[in-house]
Amino acid sequence: MAAAVATSSWKSRRRRVYQSVFQTDISQPTPYSTPSARFTEQGQPFGGHLPLSDLDRQLHHASRTLAASPDAAPAARQPPPGQLQTGDGLYRRDAVASSPFAPTATASFASPQPLPTGPRGQQDAAEDQMRYDRAWHVVTSRIVLPASATAEDSFGTLAPDSQYSQGGGQGVSSEAQFYEALGLVVNAPKVLPRAAHTEDILSWHTQQVRKHFAQHVLPLLSACAEGLLDEEDLRDSTGRGSYEKHMIIVMSSVRTLEAAMRLYSYGMQLLVRGIQRVQTVDKENAATDPELVAGRFRRDVHSLVSNSASPQLIRSLRVVLLHLAGNILGVPAQKRGVNGEGEGVRPAPPSDNDLNSLAARKRLLELLDPLYSVGLAGERFQILFAEIMDGIMCDFVKGAYAGVWVASSEKHGLFRGSAVTGPRPIARAVSSPCVVSLSDWVENHYARLAIEVLSRISDDPSQSPVTLSDVKTYQSLALGRLASLRISELFDIVLAWPSSRGALDDLRAAITTPARRLQLTDCFAAQLQRRLLHPGRSTLEILQTYIAMIRTFHALDHSKVLLSRVSPSLQLYLCGREDAVRIVVTGLLASPDEIRAARNERQMREEQEGTPRGGRQARTPQNGAFMTPALPPRRGLRSRHGTPDVEEPGVRDVPPASAASAGGGTHSTKLVELALLMTDPIQSRRAGGADEDADLDWNDLSWLPDPIDAGANYKRPRSEDVIGTLISALGSPDTFIREFQVIVAERLLSDQARFDQEVRVLNLLKKRFGEAALQNCDVMIRDIHDSRRLDGAIRKVQGVKDGGEQPGTPRPAATTPTNPAPRLRAAAPSSPASAGAPYHARILSRLFWPNLEREHFLLPTPVQDQQKDYEQGYEHLKASRKLTWLNQLGQATVELELQDRTVTLDCKTYEATVIYAFQSPDPGPARRTVSDLEEQLQMDDDLISSALSFWVSKGVLSRRGDVYTVLETAASSSSPPSSSPASPTSAEALPPPTESEPAAPAVVVDEKEAQRRAVYWQYIRGMLTNAAATMPLGQMAMMMKMLIADGFPWSNEELQEFLAEKVGEGELEIVGGKYRLVKK
């Protein structure tokens, strides 16, 4: 006995450990499969918590039937269920057992025994307890679960069979016995009131199921999951490659669970049926509804299953769901593989007869029922499903609409003619095709799938899982996604203007809340900083983008509130670009030819746009089930305007150059758009007619209240007004006007014959800024016109004098009393003819012109003479005024007679003066150095150098060291230096060249390049010798930029390449990322 107690205490300790793990406080009254073999070891009382031996002792004490040795008691507990064994000390049980318990039971029902008192009562209690224990045993051994499950279906199919066979073997009597026993167990409180240790059979079964599940089913499940997946599948987080494997895992898990559920519910059914039968006997006692109990049990088991589902299983389930739902909704799963691989297939709503989608739908719905029945469709599943649906919506919106910016075609067609500048009618009611197709997709596919899935896994079939308002929520969610997509694309949309109108329609439909508007401006401002406002962008590109921005944002939001939030950083940046105003003004002043060219080009571009569009539609059907007519494939779009692909962020930064040139055409040197806008009647009308009473216009059907996020001083702008916005971005109008004056002055002083464009732009600007602001320009233009007249008058006087006037070349020359700019037309070097060269001047009113510096130098004598004559002529006409000559601003036509050729060139006066100085009567070689010329002409050396390089570039002079020599023959490099004697024929008697000079310009370039590289190499050597022995690339590039007077045109990459060459030649080495000279 001592040994037995020790064993049992050890067992109970072990049980406590087990219970602490499995949370089971319910006893295991019967052994699993072979009760007789392990009965004593079970160590559990029937219904009690005390160790069996103790209980026995109590029982025996209580019944005072301890005649037999205590050792017999364990033996008495050995009989198998249903078989009664006569044992000494258990005669009462014998008596009960020999007759079926039913009579006794009914008897006790009929006449409940009086409460036991004293020893007799104790004996009754023991008797009741024993009967209860026996009934308990019968019931539990009937519904006990198989102890082990070695194979997947060992308990799935065999167990019930064995139980049935067991039941069959024992015949009907055992069935009856079971129900009797069950009746006893269930009604224990009434039938066996004295049985102290009773228990709820249902919770026992539940507990048994729990334990069984933990011990036998879970290992099987994890075996299902782990067996199939190899390392690669585990690493692949999306699991897309291994859908089949995951499907197998899910299916086998589900089958395993199904089998287990069958097993569990078998026992439950027995119990429920039995309870029902028992309760039909005693209606009054129907305290517990067996259906309710069964439902609770089912819920219990389901929560058990879903809570213990392993992460692997959930993962597999996710993959499977993702795949199936993706296919159903037209978001192909393989699309997200390697970049560009699945590029051809865009997600698109599947058509009704798309086999792929139908099959996937069938598969999914088939899968759902077993999932639901085994309890895997619980809360976790719903969360999983929600996540997947959410992901699919994202994928769909991203995949299907990224870069699809087509406007609704009919409307676009209507406005195509005036699309460039035409105002866009406010189209709030009309949704864009993307929005329409998206909400259609949500309604007909997305919500449908959600309904189908959720209704199948819902516990309450009467209630629709997805209401109409849910569908609306889905749609607004999808629209939000589309909005964020468009917001992230907005910069590219701007670049692609105006072919990206459709995207703006989407955006306009979506940005309805201040939060989204804020998100839009924030995101765009960030992109602007990153992609546009850096030194890598030319001012022209920035301005072109800004124009596109103004127009895009106007189309998006007429109120300009959005634009005003993104433009400050750009305006600030433009202030740092000195050439911005100049580019704008020259753009405004673009000549009609340039405008025409730009127009043609735009037309051509639109025609090109038209062709792929047609081609695309023709191609659409071939693209199969995933294409809808409303959604053109991406490829066509890309070829159309070379927009950067959104999915390749690396490329994104680069294209704006190309995109800008695509958006702004190839006229990359001038901002011709401005001239186009300027001449556009709509623009100018709108700009001109500022209607103060706009808000009182009751007939304005497109009136909208001010945006909610408008600032305090917000004033509704009336129009797009690109030019106005652009100019205001450049600072105050004054700055703009001042710059405009300077540029107009330059143009007026050029040799341009007519100034129609300038006058026209001036008139347009006057409308914008007012007459007074542009008065100076008026005067300047009048000066030029006046000087033509005056010039004619003076020429008439002089014409008598020298008669050399050629009416065909009436170059106006003019001077103002103090500030004249001479224009000379002089064949400078031809001294005999120079007297007759026509000389014209333009006379400027000093006060009204921008400040023009005066450069002093000595003109060639013949010209000087003419200048004097002209001055006299002028003073003759306007006695009180005096001319001050601005010699450097003039123009001259120079004719050079060289030994083998005659060069005629239009050039600046100072250039003509310099080349005139090379004229020499000597037959010897005409050579000059800069300092010679400086002395001779009293000219600034900068001007001389610039003039000399001009002539060198024209192939008239050659340079050796400091000395410049006239190139008498063009191909002098091939002729021997001494073979060409001085040519007496040339009037100027220019000396022959004494040196060879490379003739072909290409060679010159190469040689120059080589020279430059040699010099740069010297710099680098000097730097590494003296400044620091080792230097990183960036510092070297910086030093080069700082130190080379003419600027260092190379980029860091070019420098790196050059250095790499030197490393290859063994001159340099790289140590720790820094360059170092190789020591020799």
Next chain:
Amino acid sequence: MEDIQNSAPGSVPAGKLGARKGADPSQNAAKRLQTELMQLMTSPAPGVSAFPSGDGNLLAWNATIEGPADTPYSGLTFKLSFEFPSNYPYAPPTVLYKTPIYHPNVDFSGRICLDILKDKWTPAYNIQSVLLSLQSLLGEPNNASPLNGEAAELWDKDPALFKGKVMDRHKDIGDD
């Protein structure tokens, strides 16, 4: 020499012509030094080189002189530092030997006694001419006004010992 080769011909705009005048003196110095640097680079003299030091200050340069053959300094390399005043070239630069050198006209802290770096300086000199003068000074020291008397004495008396002293004193300095 070809200092205008990179500027496009005829590219002097009207605006620039006016605004060109009147820079402050240190800018003049910087411009001059830039020009000198270009000269040094386009027509380098053998055995000497100079370059602005790496800190972005154009008024501080480092230079290198190789000891001329047939002198005790043959095969040795000397580093020097140049500091230009802001009114350069109207005032001479301050030149110091950074490499320890044993020479009659150089003291132990590297200061140099050379007339063109003192009172004989004219704006016509430039870095290259200074470096070439210093190089020739290595072969022909001015023993009449020595900073290092011992060296001046040894130069004539005991060339072998002088050479030894030169080698003892010389020590290649690392950069920085």
